[in-house]
Amino acid sequence: MADLAAQWRLKTLLVVPVKLGSISQTVANIALAEQKKVNLGGIILNCLEPRTETEIEQLTPIDLIQSLTNCPVLGVFPFIEDRRDLDKLASVVASWPEIKLPAHLNCLLRRGKRHKAQGKADSQHLSI
Ligand SMILES: Nc1ncnc2c1ncn2[C@@H]1O[C@H](COP(=O)(O)OP(=O)(O)OP(=O)(O)O)[C@@H](O)[C@H]1O
Numbered sequence: 001m002a003d004l005a006a007q008w009r010l011k012t013l014l015v016v017p018v019k020l021g022s023i024s025q026t027v028a029n030i031a032l033a034e035q036k037k038v039n040l041g042g043i044i045l046n047c048l049e050p051r052t053e054t055e056i057e058q059l060t061p062i063d064l065i066q067s068l069t070n071c072p073v074l075g076v077f078p079f080i081e082d083r084r085d086l087d088k089l090a091s092v093v094a095s096w097p098e099i100k101l102p103a104h105l106n107c108l109l110r111r112g113k114r115h116k117a118q119g120k121a122d123s124q125h126l127s128i
């Protein structure tokens with residue numbers, strides 16, 4: 001995959017699972033990506049299970065990861081019970097501060113908003 005991403009000059013995000021060993025895994029994967037000349041856009045931290053803020057900070061300290069990799073951490077994705085819940089997905093992405101979202105995440109945001117708007121329209125309709 002790294003070869004394809006490099007050859008096609010795709011902007012690439014590294015998704016890092018929040019767990020013990022993540023720091024060294026991230027450093028290794030970023031180094032590998034740079035060696036392969038992948039165009040890195042940043043890092044997303046992803047919770048594969050419910051995590052507290054403290055756990056996230058301990059397992060994947062953002063400042064340390066950024067300083068070791070020289071690559072921005074763009075956001076933290078929480079554990080999401082129902083991944084079909086577009087409102088929830090959209091609200092997670094929308095809460096990420098001042099980042100230029102890759103096209104597919106902007107698309108998710110628009111879908112989430114549309115979904116929400118449709119939900120509202122339905123409940124108004126039902127209440128008439
Ligand atoms: N933020 C999250 N919240 C809830 N479940 C998650 C989350 N991230 C991943 N998962 C779950 O973890 C599993 C693995 O996720 P996913 O397929 O995205 O990982 P992957 O790294 O692409 O796996 P592989 O490389 O083996 O294909 C899936 O069942 C998915 O539902």
Ligand SMILES: C[C@H](N)[C@@H](CCCCCC(=O)O)NC(=O)O
Nearest residue numbers: 019020021022023024025059060
């Ligand atoms: C910075 C810490 N010394 C380090 C400890 C990792 C232990 C990993 C054990 C394992 O992967 O089985 N954490 C980390 O790389 O995320």
